[in-house]
Amino acid sequence: MIGKLKAMIDKHTIFYIIIGMCFIFSLFFVYNNHPFYEQPIAKVIETVVTETTETEDQYGNKDTLFVQEIVAEIKNGEEKGKHVHLVNEYSSSGAYDFEYKSGNELFIYTNKDGPSLAGDIIDVKRDKYIVIAMWIFIFSLLLVGRRQGFFAAISLAINMLLLSWALDIYVNTGLNLLWIIGITVVLFTVSSLLLVNGRNAKTYAAIITTVLGTFISMLITYLAIWATSGKGLYYEEMSFLTRPYQLVFLAGLFVGSLGAVMDVAISISSALYELYQRDHHISNNSLKESGLNIGKDIMGTMTNILFFAYISGSIPILIVYFKNASPLGYALSLNLSLEIARALSGGIGIVITIPIGIYTTIFLINRKREKL
């Protein structure tokens, strides 16, 4: 007993030491990884604002434009250690430009300009902030969720790799995107639910429910788009893509509602199994009723989760359209039609999963009963 306890403590300690080491090592790496980049990186040493202009556009939007001259030190490559002079223009609103401060690290092009080195700014070096955000995320999951938090983080990482891999297959082979995403959806479901909930009957019920729910809601959405011949959907915001927009949009729908559908599926299956475990003779009808009650409770908040996750992202672009006095209907349909369609389709997925979950779980419970 004591030996076991000791082994457990050791395991935990080792685990935390490994996490701690990963943390320190990764931070050290992103703060010192300049030699690994081919593009020259410059660290801003000092900045001087040389010009300030007040602007007002035709719609009365006032802004201030600045020109700043920057001295920066090159951190990698042949010119390492040398100082470079950069010029940066920015506005006080910063929609598409930045005010640089000393300590910022920038990717630049260098060019010889007389005796001193000059350059053009390409972009900001953001890798360290992603890593910092990732560690705050991991630590808060571990601190609050312990074991479950750890598995949640792992399942996110696996899903990200799966997605990247699936997109690679699509780009390289040109197979139908919907098929690839359909298969990936099944893999996502199995990996996430198994990792977060473990191998047991309720997880299996949730997996079947999720797959059925996602596919049926996709079918409904697809039929709705087909029946209206896609009227009301504007794909302009995807116009940078050189691929069939509609297909990519449908694939996004597939993936987008998956998490919510999984959540509903596992909530229903674990609640019904819990009831069954307490009373093996519980009737199908009372299981059904409890399932419906749970479903009613979660459908509102779940659809709202998707609603906000989708719609909020359009706020900045809507502000640009509004401030440029573009017609309301035009701005809305151009920038919100796809997001609203996603939210509605996700909502349909959530609601349709409730009865599917109830019947699947009851079916599996009854099969178990027959065996006993």
Place this chain on the structure above:
Amino acid sequence: MNVLVLLAIILCLLMVLIGGKKGAKSFISLFLNFGVLWVIILEMTLPQANPNLLAIVAGVAISCINLFFINEVNSKTIAAFIATVITITILLFIIYTLTEKAMIQGFGGEEIDELIDVYSLHLGVDFIKIATAVIILSTIGAIIDVAISITSPMQEIFQRHPSINRKELFISGLTIGKDILGSNTNTLFFAFIGGYLALFLWFKDLSYSFSQIINSKIFSAEMITIFCAGIGIALVIPITSWISALYLVRGRDKI
């Protein structure tokens, strides 16, 4: 007929069919929430507006709709409401700092190439604060969901064991929270990924190198959004458990 109208009708029918009166309320709440977002966006276009403050105001209004309208005003929803507001206020500071440092506000070149010729982007509004507000608002649905998912079983436990002390109640809240942590981060993760699938494909199509993707504004913004959403969900769990335990036990001690 318009796709959106048809989808809305299908959703409404399903919600009423399966959820009855509560389903109808859930459907109406979507419109109310849209109304709140609408007002907030219009407010944000005013030059003197502070988008961060507006995000908190929106958070309060949205929590009222999702908690008090869909459910009702009771000790569960009040505790969830307080916890949500505290969480988004704390989260705001974390998100603002990250957004400012990583410079992920505004638009990436990929999104705005065509726009920049037509529209003025020097609008006199603070896009760093707007970006912060966007992340808060994308997460708020999930934060409210976690909060209410913790307070209702906590109340159930409290009613079954009226003599339970505050610490025990707090710990049971944490345990409930742990169970939903994973599925909620997943929900948001897939929603964000689904929305950005086109951009990810674009990165692949242009065969961006790993370092280009990692440092690009759009990808960093997306990753930081996902991480902040996760942080928010983790944060709301102890806050809700603590507030709910305090609220329930204090209510008992008064009597």
